[in-house]
Amino acid sequence: MTARIIDGKAVAATLRAGLAERVKSLGFAPGLRVVRVGDDPASGVYVRNKDRAAQQAGFDSATIQLPEDTTEAALLAVVRQLNEDPAVDGILVQLPLPAHIRADAVIQAVDPAKDVDGFHAINAGKLAIGQPALTPCTPKGVMHLLAAAGASLRGARAVVLGRSNIVGKPMAALLLAADATVTVVHSRTQNLATECRRADILVAAVGRPELVRGDWIEEGATVIDVGINRLPNGRLVGDVAFDEAVQHAGAITPVPGGVGPMTIACLLENTLEAAIARRGA
Numbered sequence: 001m002t003a004r005i006i007d008g009k010a011v012a013a014t015l016r017a018g019l020a021e022r023v024k025s026l027g028f029a030p031g032l033r034v035v036r037v038g039d040d041p042a043s044g045v046y047v048r049n050k051d052r053a054a055q056q057a058g059f060d061s062a063t064i065q066l067p068e069d070t071t072e073a074a075l076l077a078v079v080r081q082l083n084e085d086p087a088v089d090g091i092l093v094q095l096p097l098p099a100h101i102r103a104d105a106v107i108q109a110v111d112p113a114k115d116v117d118g119f120h121a122i123n124a125g126k127l128a129i130g131q132p133a134l135t136p137c138t139p140k141g142v143m144h145l146l147a148a149a150g151a152s153l154r155g156a157r158a159v160v161l162g163r164s165n166i167v168g169k170p171m172a173a174l175l176l177a178a179d180a181t182v183t184v185v186h187s188r189t190q191n192l193a194t195e196c197r198r199a200d201i202l203v204a205a206v207g208r209p210e211l212v213r214g215d216w217i218e219e220g221a222t223v224i225d226v227g228i229n230r231l232p233n234g235r236l237v238g239d240v241a242f243d244e245a246v247q248h249a250g251a252i253t254p255v256p257g258g259v260g261p262m263t264i265a266c267l268l269e270n271t272l273e274a275a276i277a278r279r280g281a
């Protein structure tokens, strides 16, 4: 079998077009502020793509670039100022932050109503107990991709590879809420390949280039590759060995052009949701 390719660029473009329509009918531009400290290369492409997508969809979006040596206190002061600014609906602090700043202190300082990353304990907790919440963009994007691919989730065996607060844990919560039977596996799991082979739906989010081989994938499974890894030779690869996996999967996302563009579209979706909730629009 050769897998169908799930076109994340196309699904994201459709989602963004729908958001642009909704923004037009709002009568105001939802405000998004991205705070970036230093210039971690992992977030460079992201910031550029995000600004372009936000402008095109009619959002009032800006990146606040701070120097690498910004103190935690100074960053917290910027966050508080954005919390208090009525024109700002969404706040995103780019991760990773420099080592001298406690990322968790900054994440928990963001007003949960403006937390468009969905990383605040209030939003993570609401997701865990099944209450409406701002939901992390990457797993939310994966759910859109699974819907677009026509994957049936109810009763399906879903395996999430990775247990981060950013992807793995919220991903498992969303799949569980959709009635999948969810297993979370990670770098310390024994017999990773065997666990992955049990998956009808496999979501790989460990940040290890091409860890998942073709024979880890059950014939016909849906494979979502969250990894975006830059190899020393400059090539961008996922957590899945695509050329092998495509021979086994029923459907698979590419890297680039899979989950990445969905993360950005969902950031805009969260910003619109936050704007509507905050302003009663």
Ligand SMILES: Nc1nc(=O)c2c([nH]1)NC[C@@H]1CN(c3ccc(C(=O)N[C@@H](CCC(=O)O)C(=O)O)cc3)C=[N+]21
Pocket: 042, 043, 045, 046, 049, 092, 093, 094, 095, 096, 117, 137, 228, 236, 255, 256, 257, 258, 259, 260, 261, 263, 264
């Ligand atoms: N608070 C916070 N929230 C984040 O969501 C967050 C973050 N910090 N820090 C950095 C990472 C990285 N990230 C990406 C999102 C989209 C693409 C993306 O659109 N990638 C395209 C292009 C890739 C390329 O050409 O390099 C693709 O996969 O097709 C990449 C990376 C969000 N992150």
Ligand SMILES: [Mg+2]
Pocket: 214, 215, 217, 218, 219, 248
């Ligand atoms: Mg096989």
